[in-house]
Amino acid sequence: MAEFKSSLSGAAPAPQLNAPVAALWWAAKGGWDAAHKLVQDEATADAAWVHAYLHRVEGDLGNAGYWYRRAGKPVATGSLESEWERIAAALLGSGRA
Structure with missing residues (x-):
């Protein structure tokens, strides 16, 4: 986790990160659009969880609820x-x- 957080000072996420983790990286940097593009077409539960978080950040709680259900996670x-x-x-x- 410390290494991931320290990477936030860079210009882009490490290329080996999967889409959900790279999306979290962009979200931490304020790059909502870049983060959303990474997870919007991914079919995994991890991507759905990050997608839910992103819609919560956006303030679209209805859409976030849908993605929490897809991820199998409780609404945060x-x-x-x-x-x-x-x-x-x-x-x-x-x-x-």
Whole structure:
């Protein structure tokens, strides 16, 4: 996680990152559109989870709810920052990055 966070000072995510993790990278940098493009056509539960988070960031809670259901995750109610941390830790800690 520390290495991932330190990479946020760069200009782009590491090329070996999968789409959901790269989308989290862009989201942390304020690149909502770039993040959304990475996950909008991905069919995995991880991508759906990040997609849900992105729509929550956008304020579109109805759309976020749809993507949480697709991801099999409960709708987040905490801060956006804590949700980003939770998703990043889960995806990075699982070896799915």
